[in-house]
Amino acid sequence: MLNRLNLLAMVLILSAPCVRAENTEEDIRVRIQPVGQVRVEGADNAPVVKDTQQSTPVKKEPGQEIYETHCITCHQNGLAGAPKHRNIDDWKPRLTEKSVDELVKSAISGLNAMPPKGTCSECSAEEIKQAILFMLPSHDN
Secondary structure (H helix, E strand, C coil): HHHHHHHHHHHHHHHHHHHHCCHHHHHHHHHHHCCCCCCCCCCCCCCCCHHHHHHHCCCCCCHHHHHHHHHHHHHHCCCCHHCCCCCCHHHHHHHHHHHHHHHHHHHHHEEEEEECCCCCCCCCCHHHHHHHHHHCCCCCC
């Protein structure tokens, strides 16, 4: 009797994973469906997704977005001698020798290791100026 019970228990244990082995297409589709959707602003027929974690939009300073996108790589840590973001010791000699408009001209032309317009070839002169003003220790417009 004990051998039959052992055999029955073994059959049940080994066949248990097979009970739900049949997955229909619908079962699979439900399990792998996306949990959210992405919408590109201005695209047609795309659902709107709101950012629920940020209640107040963060207002960026003029030039901050250009800095964060194109300038931060070199100017955050002074890579290749670049003046560091809002570091008075790095910017003071440059501001002593040049006006902000002259710094803009240098940035547009390229200077030392910095290529023309840094890494923002599509930036306008005004955008370059705003990025420079954002990087200055005292960035009074």
